[in-house]
Amino acid sequence: MKLIKQFDIILLLLWYPVIYPNDTLFPSLIIDQNIRVNYTPTVLVYAIDNKDVQKAVKCAVELKRDIVSRSGGHSYEKYGLGGRNNVIVLDLTFVNGITINSEMETAKIGARNRLGNVYNQLNQAGFLIPAGLCPSIGIGGHALGGRKYGLACDSMEIVDAKGEILQVDSILNADLYFALRGAGGGSYGIVTYFVFRIHRTPPQVTYMELAFNRANMTQEYQLFDAFNEVGPLHDDGIALKMRLNKSSLSITGLYLSPRTETLNAMKEFLSKVPEPISIPKFIPQTFYESFETLSKSPNKYEVVNPVHHPNFFKAKSFVVKGKGLTRQAIKVLVDFLNGASCKILASFDLFGGAANVYDSSSSFIHRDALYCIQMESDWEAKDQNTKCTDEINEFGKNFQLNFTSDESYQDFIDRNLDDWQTRYYGNIFGKLVKIKRKYVIQLSSKYPCTGLEKFRYRIIMKYSQL
Numbered sequence: 001m002k003l004i005k006q007f008d009i010i011l012l013l014l015w016y017p018v019i020y021p022n023d024t025l026f027p028s029l030i031i032d033q034n035i036r037v038n039y040t041p042t043v044l045v046y047a048i049d050n051k052d053v054q055k056a057v058k059c060a061v062e063l064k065r066d067i068v069s070r071s072g073g074h075s076y077e078k079y080g081l082g083g084r085n086n087v088i089v090l091d092l093t094f095v096n097g098i099t100i101n102s103e104m105e106t107a108k109i110g111a112r113n114r115l116g117n118v119y120n121q122l123n124q125a126g127f128l129i130p131a132g133l134c135p136s137i138g139i140g141g142h143a144l145g146g147r148k149y150g151l152a153c154d155s156m157e158i159v160d161a162k163g164e165i166l167q168v169d170s171i172l173n174a175d176l177y178f179a180l181r182g183a184g185g186g187s188y189g190i191v192t193y194f195v196f197r198i199h200r201t202p203p204q205v206t207y208m209e210l211a212f213n214r215a216n217m218t219q220e221y222q223l224f225d226a227f228n229e230v231g232p233l234h235d236d237g238i239a240l241k242m243r244l245n246k247s248s249l250s251i252t253g254l255y256l257s258p259r260t261e262t263l264n265a266m267k268e269f270l271s272k273v274p275e276p277i278s279i280p281k282f283i284p285q286t287f288y289e290s291f292e293t294l295s296k297s298p299n300k301y302e303v304v305n306p307v308h309h310p311n312f313f314k315a316k317s318f319v320v321k322g323k324g325l326t327r328q329a330i331k332v333l334v335d336f337l338n339g340a341s342c343k344i345l346a347s348f349d350l351f352g353g354a355a356n357v358y359d360s361s362s363s364f365i366h367r368d369a370l371y372c373i374q375m376e377s378d379w380e381a382k383d384q385n386t387k388c389t390d391e392i393n394e395f396g397k398n399f400q401l402n403f404t405s406d407e408s409y410q411d412f413i414d415r416n417l418d419d420w421q422t423r424y425y426g427n428i429f430g431k432l433v434k435i436k437r438k439y440v441i442q443l444s445s446k447y448p449c450t451g452l453e454k455f456r457y458r459i460i461m462k463y464s465q466l
């Protein structure tokens with residue numbers, strides 16, 4: 001049923017690629033992942049290629065209207081819909097090609113591809129890229145926030161604010177390349193394609209899962225000690241995530257090697273953690289199977305054909321440096337989770353490897369970090385919006401002030417963050433503004449477009465001729 005419904009919508013959008021608020025389809029097309037906030041765009045424009053994107057940008061310039069692009073619709077603050085009402089939203093649903101060059105070990109990936117589909121197609125050709133865990137994230141917004149494990153793309157095609165296509169790489173428009181790789185989400189133009197370096201999948205990887213006693217504070221400290229001390233020494237191929245909420249404490253992870261090597265590589269860590277409350281899992285899998293497991297998708301079909309699971313949530317992020325959280329910080333965090341009136345999960349993503357290697361062609365600044373904490377508060381109904389948002393905002397402000405670095409991760413975007421400029425971009429913020437002035441602010445409006453109705457007609461004509 002769901003399949004038929006989605007297919008119908010896709011057909012409809014191909015025939016009516018410009019959707020206005022009075023269209024019956026419109027309300028369902030502006031529901032993204034986070035329903036805590038919602039905005040009503042002036043219009044949704046569905047582009048299929050660079051030319052459509054160019055036309056839309058030129059129209060927006062002519063009409064003096066703001067235009068934003070939406071890839072996967074996962075922005076925590078709905079910036080894929082502009083983060084405010086009345087903008088033109090250029091949706092990239094149909095900019096979804098993937099071309100793999102096995103010899104060159106590169107993949108050209110359309111901005112709207114969702115991660116589940118990217119992993120699946122690359123896997124079929126025997127490759128992977130390091131990226132996030134949620135299958136429905138769009139590669140567009142995700143890659144432009146500059147993934148910490150060096151989601152390194154070699155080049156991009158971008159439609160700039162004048163509607164021109166620019167090729168961007170480490171030589172061509174190198175300043176824009178720098179800005180886009182870390183600070184690119186919605187800021188410098190609309191990226192339609194990325195070319196990524198891809199990596200051969202290892203024949204076998206190992207999925208790890210360990211659960212610990214949440215009720216015993218001494219054991220919690222012990223686990224944090226192991227995470228703080230041994231975590232950063234781990235081999236680059238190990239990724240670990242610790243999860244802590246009111247009732248559970250666990251670690252999941254992945255090592256890009258078979259089980260025996262994994263047990264060996266994890267030996268020191270395992271010797272320092274407290275006694276797990278169930279038998280630890282070290283499961284040999286293919287890389288793709290491990291993604292399916294880690295994604296926690298309800299079924300295999302949804303990994304490749306992901307849909308949103310809209311919910312009410314607010315998230316904060318903290319970058320932890322030095323020796324990690326102190327005992328006092330852990331106690332404050334645990335007390336907060338125990339007493340919070342809304343459901344809150346803290347996840348700790350261990351940094352390391354490529355994440356900590358400085359890269360002068362990237363504006364991702366969080367390099368010398370131990371881990372990034374994401375705290376997410378979820379709730380059931382709109383009438384809890386204010387209470388739950390205020391609760392986590394208040395905690396986040398004090399926790400960051402007292403216990404973590406000043407930095408936060410821009411892909412977990414948070415519009416209540418004070419001094420976001422420094423927290424997301426540190427001392428390169430001024431440079432990013434200069435680059436923005438160069439590429440975005442000098443707009444001209446000499447492009448022919450008499451209004452969106454004409455734009456609608458022209459796009460429909462295109463498909464009518466097929």
Ligand SMILES: Cc1cc2nc3c(=O)[nH]c(=O)nc-3n(C[C@H](O)[C@H](O)[C@H](O)COP(=O)(O)OP(=O)(O)OC[C@H]3O[C@@H](n4cnc5c(N)ncnc54)[C@H](O)[C@@H]3O)c2cc1C
Pocket residue numbers: 033068069070071072073074075076078079080081092111131132133134136137138139140141142144145147148184185186187189190191192411412413
């Ligand atoms: C459930 C969930 C799980 C997540 N898990 C992870 C994770 O494991 N790791 C991680 O690092 N992050 C994770 N994220 C965060 C995610 O990476 C960011 O929210 C990312 O920005 C989403 O990209 P998108 O294209 O889906 O979102 P969108 O809402 O479509 O876009 C986000 C921003 O990027 C801009 N943008 C989108 N496409 C383009 C484009 N083509 N050109 C220029 N600008 C563009 C938009 O205008 C908007 O400002 C998660 C988010 C959610 C909701």
